[in-house]
Amino acid sequence: MDYSHLAGLLFPDVTATPEQIEAKYPARQLPEGAKVTRFAPSPTGFVHLGGVYQTMVGERLAHQSGGVFYLRIEDTDSKREIPGAAENLINTLSRYGIKFDEGATVGEDGQVTDNGIYGPYKQSLRGDIYHVYAKKLVAEGKAYPCFTTDEELKALEAIDKKAEVKSREWTENTEAEQKTAMRRLREFTMEDVERNIAAGNKFVLRILADGDPEKKTPFNDLIKGKLEIPENDEDFVLLKSDGIPTYHFAHAIDDHLMHTTHVIRGEEWLPSVAKHIMLFRYLGFKLPKYLHTAQIMQLDENGNKKKLSKRDLGANMNDYTRIGYAPECVSEYLLTILNSNFEEWRMQNPDKHWSDFKFGINKMSASGCLFDHTKLNDVSKNVVSKMTAEQVFDQLTEWADEYDKDFSALLRRDPDYAKAILSIGRGGKKPRKDFAVWSEVKDFIGFFYDELFTVTDTIPDSFERDDIKKALALFADTLDMSDANAWFERIKVIADDLGFASDMKQYKADPAAFKGSVADISMFIRVAVTGKMNSPDLFTVISIIGRERTLDRVRKFSESL
């Protein structure tokens, strides 16, 4: 068959040559060992935790090596595209400290544009380029058109299925039968093509696979290690009937032209590498290095691991924003599961930024880990505990502006007051670790605001209401706010007066001898003033609330008994 005639028939409008295209994508001038990585999502509108996870790998690898990290939008499936998705993606990743050096970016007009000379970075804009290489493959007899309709394909598949059933029944001729079914696609004549083209029929372009699945190709994945994968024998689609490339074809061409050195993608692509090895070989391209990252998993209702899916809480990055995780918390958590030695490093370097950590490919796990909310919150509490009151105030109010406007109004009404509250237990060697997320702060500090103050906890019935009232009355009468010691001495006196132990050691030695202890007196005051059994240091709390409001609350509480 005259393949160059066939190529002309299929791609009459393509005049450029691969050489002309290659000339527009010169080798990158980068230092020795610099890695070029990319994030190549399809713009489906939401950013997945797994996406941030993968993105961190690419970003770290590129930036730690003096390389380039770029963004390419894989919008070859127009059905799934959601407007504004690219912008959302860039903004979200930016929140987590992920910045692209090159690639698709959002211009001042809000439109997606190119930043860099290796574009366009949107696959939908690269149609001409793919067709040049497609034509070349056809001319070399490595790809062929397929005019088979969906229905015909289904019929072919049915034959294959039947053959499979037979093969399990050890019928002798099944293998041949099985092969012929899909292989029939390859059998066509130039006349068939000419007739179809003349009739205006659409075709898909298929690769002419020369692999033998009985043979294994050695393949080294940087995360999974040395693998042996069966050669590809499937005539997979390169160009869809609308002329748009499939992922496989676009991957080969784009990553070659854009000089990607390390392809980082989810392990769901691992079964496709045979196809990609074949494509790169057919095209004469150098195969990049691959890192197939393990997936972040979730337990389903049967207790089985499964991929963290769209609907699971924690999959969508908007969840984190809404719940109020500081971005650093998520980054740090991701790093703990990305590189097992990160936690160790963190303990040795408590004050450094995570980007100072030396990220290593060899420390990445080959197996998928379970998403652990408890661990995330632990990491988060640590991160938040190290922030200054100022930082907490800024992030908290920014969150509240969006998700709890009433609360944000209260905080902003008197920033100094809010910061005084947020300073409690902050700084020093043993900072309080009260909050993991901004949405829970209100529960902790709400009582500082009269608008939010309610008594939620009750004093156990084992205490006489009369004693409580007396204690609170004495407290109100003798309140000394000059300093913490003087303040607490008063409480002790009250305890003694009412038959409660003022000395904890004495009390512990013989609890039966007392109605309770100074701890219980404090508890009465705490419940009266904060409405809760637990709170930060009471004297500090009262100092912030102030004398008048404290006394007011004590009086009201006492009356309610």
Place this chain on the structure above:
RNA sequence: GCUGAUGUAGUGUAGUGGCCAAUCAUGCCGGCCUUUCACGCCGGCGACUCGGAUUCGAAUUCCGACAUCAGCACCA
């Protein structure tokens, strides 16, 4: 079904033939400290999927089984 990947305490892991009756973190339990809580400190609980093989010796190598995950589209 076929193909591939993965399998160390509840969770995330260290571990690449003897240093492993298995490391660290988190979790849970108990204690100390603290007027409460939180923090911190101390102590405890808890694991090499199973079966063969190689070896003086295996968590580590090989084979098999099992389990889990993924892929098998004109989706990425």
